[in-house]
Amino acid sequence: MQTAIINTPIGLLELKGTSEGLVSVVFLNEEAVTSTTIPEVLVVAVTQLQEYFKRKRKDFTIPLSIAGTSFQQKVWNELCTIPYGKTASYLQIAKQIGDPKVIRAAASANGKNPISIIIPCHRIIGSDGSLTGYAGGLHRKKWLLEHESPYTQGTLF
Structure with a gap:
């Protein structure tokens, strides 16, 4: 599992993912250090989220790997x-x-x-x-x- 923390206009987001896909994107309510390097498995997710916040993206094309019923x-x-x-x-x-x-x-x-x-x-x-x-x-x-x-x-x- 790889992790990245990015700063957004509405606070810090923590992304977790594997080679299978994105596992989670959650808001952090406490202070944390943003990632200086983004793990390869999270680069596309980080890029697409940054585009979303700049109003350059409306849809996401990221493989997801989430557990649930x-x-x-x-x-x-x-x-x-x-x-x-x-x-x-x-x-x-x-x-x-x-x-x-x-x-x-x-x-x-x-x-x-x-x-x-x-x-x-x-x-x-x-x-x-x-x-x-x-x-x-x-x-x-x-x-x-x-x-x-x-x-x-x-x-x-």
């Missing part, structure tokens, strides 16, 4: 279908995966997403349009949505 994988795959600048609710995600009754399970899977930004869990909002929880903090979620807002045309579904 089949249900979590299903939810995370559905999150990846939400386009840049669009939002969806937990209920909409539950409906998209085939069962509106799994809304709480979908919300739980969303909260356990190990790859922030790239698997865009920040694009999930409340059915009433309100910001809902975000592992990186609501201030970061708000920033990410505003960062994408020049392209926002409303909700996905």
Whole structure:
């Protein structure tokens, strides 16, 4: 497992990956030293995240290697279908995966997403349009949505 810590406009991100793909992207809430060299297995991920923050990238093409239940994988795959600048609710995600009754399970899977930004869990909002929880903090979620807002045309579904 290789690790890199990068500075972004909304704080430090820690990336972990292997030759199989990206394993995690998480916000750090404590001080850490940024990486002076990026491990080869993380170069593409770091480059694509930097492009995203400069508004030069809307989609990611990074191989992912994440562990999770089949249900979590299903939810995370559905999150990846939400386009840049669009939002969806937990209920909409539950409906998209085939069962509106799994809304709480979908919300739980969303909260356990190990790859922030790239698997865009920040694009999930409340059915009433309100910001809902975000592992990186609501201030970061708000920033990410505003960062994408020049392209926002409303909700996905």
